[in-house]
Amino acid sequence: MKLRSAGLLLLLLSGLQADGQEKEVRAMVGSDAELSCIHTEETSFDLNELYVYWQIKDTNSMLETVAYYLPGNTSVGHHNNRYKDRAQMSLDSMKQGNFSLHLYNITPQDEQKYDCLVFRKMTEKILKVEVMLHVAANYSMPVVSAPTAAPQDEELTFTCTSTDGYPRPNVYWINRTDNSLLDEGLQNSTVSLNARGLYDVVSVLTIRRTPHVNVGCCIENVLLHQNLTVSSQKASEPFPGSTGSNTDVPGEAEAGKSSTVVAAIALLLTVVVGAAAGWWCRSRCPHRPPWGYAGARAARPELGLTDHV
Incomplete structure (x- = not known):
């Protein structure tokens, strides 16, 4: 009933x-x-x-x-x-x-x-x-894989993954140099439901190779007002195959070291010769006040040291 x-x-x-x-x-x-x-x-x-x-x-x-x-x-x-x-x-x-x-x-x-x-x-x-x-549901922190392209390749490929979130996410790639959004046409994102009924996302970004590229992957959960962003690398870290701006050139470093040694030897000889000349003059000219000549000679090496520094 x-x-x-x-x-x-x-x-x-x-x-x-x-x-x-x-x-x-x-x-x-x-x-x-x-x-x-x-x-x-x-x-x-x-x-x-x-x-x-x-x-x-x-x-x-x-x-x-x-x-x-x-x-x-x-x-x-x-x-x-x-x-x-x-x-x-x-x-x-x-x-x-x-x-x-x-x-x-x-x-x-x-x-x-x-x-x-x-x-x-x-x-x-x-x-x-x-x-x-x-x-x-919160998405996991994105993981961005570094590019494995050979040095001669003109393009770099990055992959970003995040799992177990809800609702369906928005995926953005960011140029970390100026924090601008990269063109969506450069990325291919796949969002799928897993066995728990939550979303997993895999996004692939393909861009032209440039020195010191640094991109970020952003997973946005609109309902939670949440953006999870991870960069591909530190801003100062070069990619494999690129040349850093602070790299020393072999030969130039050795030449610099040699110039430094020569300058030090020349300075030492100047000091020794000056001291010997002062001793010789004092022994040959005993009638002059010892402080008059010795003081002048003592000042010259100091000036010379100051000039070189």
């Missing part, structure tokens, strides 16, 4: 329109969510008079029941096996006008528009609320 009543009620509900109460709820995969459906005009209800339904539309736009309550039931019933033991309404809360649905262990497949329908004695509609459940 109860099943016949439930079927008759579904026929009546199929023609009802929402009362303008539309809500949005966001939930992460694996978490719990509460879909709110509260009657604010009354604070006390007799459960023996209430018929409560939570419904969705299937892929064929047919009504499908997630959970329901019928008068005389000692617990809330579940019609859809996919929601069995995952959807719950509180009997005590319903007595106070709170007909909210609790969903546990959210999956990507739970992203639906849910209708809360409450009747008194099957014929008096007292509440209808629409709740849109949005589901999200």
